[in-house]
Amino acid sequence: MKKIELIIRPEKLEPLKVILTRYEYSGMTVVPAMGCGNQKGNSEEFEKLGIEINLLPKLYVMTVVWDEDLDDILGEIVAKLSTGTVGDGKIFISDVADVVRIRTGEHGKNVL
Numbered sequence: 207m208k209k210i211e212l213i214i215r216p217e218k219l220e221p222l223k224v225i226l227t228r229y230e231y232s233g234m235t236v237v238p239a240m241g242c243g244n245q246k247g248n249s250e251e252f253e254k255l256g257i258e259i260n261l262l263p264k265l266y267v268m269t270v271v272w273d274e275d276l277d278d279i280l281g282e283i284v285a286k287l288s289t290g291t292v293g294d295g296k297i298f299i300s301d302v303a304d305v306v307r308i309r310t311g312e313h314g315k316n317v318l
Contacts, residue, residue: 207270207273208302212297213264224286229278234267238263238266280299283297
């Protein structure tokens with residue numbers, strides 16, 4: 207199993223959900239996030255604090271997929287979520303040793 211962690215533009219969540227549904231993955235965690243990288247972000251002066259904030263709204267999405275689906279899913283994600291401009295986001299991939307359903311305590315393949 208592979209864990210896919212994505213930082214994406216908020217408007218790209220629906221296309222991502224369509225891709226994952228096509229491969230029969232419905233479980234995901236989505237968290238609002240703020241960030242900046244090469245895009246640099248927007249600067250706002252927080253007058254009371256005397257600091258500049260240069261963060262843009264993003265979404266953090268985490269899901270787990272089977273190894274055999276990873277390359278196809280990644281290919282579709284890059285093709286459908288890319289705008290070709292700075293700020294499209296990042297994808298982080300890591301191995302998952304096991305997964306446990308808290309409600310039942312069952313492990314492995316049946317949990318996904």
